[in-house]
Amino acid sequence: MENLGTWLAILNQGLSNTLIATIGGIALTIVLSLVAGLALLSPWRWVRVISRIYVEGLRGTSEVVQLFWIFFALPVLVGFEFIPIWGGVAVLGLNHGAYGAEVVRGAVQSVPRAQYEGALALSLSPAQRMRRVILPQAVAEMIPPFNNLFIQLLKSTSILSFVFIHEITRQAQDVLVPNFNPWVIQIYLLLLVYYLIMSLVITAVMRALERMTAVRLGRRLTRGAARALAGTH
Structure with a gap:
């Protein structure tokens, strides 16, 4: 138990960097995903080409x-x-934003054609159609794959240890390497628990968002959608 307290204290020293990298990376991923994903659907070819190069x-x-x-x-x-x-944060956001762009593109394209036609019948401008009709429905389709993407981003924060950023994986290595710690299994198991708890928090938030989105759209959250939202960690 004395060792456990020491390990927790050391890992907690890197927790703030892990959370900053995760939250900052998620924020940047959302922005880049929306910009690049909508750019992939742009009527202008040069915009589509630039976005495709990035993705x-x-x-x-x-x-x-x-x-x-x-x-x-x-x-x-x-x-x-x-x-x-x-x-x-920049690396995590840029990388996962490229994957998220395809999620956005696919979600927008999945909105039934009748919705576009209805928006046209109401004489909405292209921007109004996207903001008021298309995106609210597309967001509901984006949430399950974004849940998986955000969890993957969380796990990718461990690569920051390669450049000596003291997140929790780097902290665990600092415990193990200098003294050739014989408690390697226990320390790495504790590290897994940290990542699991943070993954469960992300999933809980995304489930709450999907329920809110479903209510706003007058939908029921099906069992299949719930399973997709849970995803694989």
């Missing part, structure tokens, strides 16, 4: 390599250096 470029390259580029190559190329934790 395929970030999805098709290693997240760890992107991290090293942000931290080591970018300062050499342009002379700009991120504060470490915000560089981590």
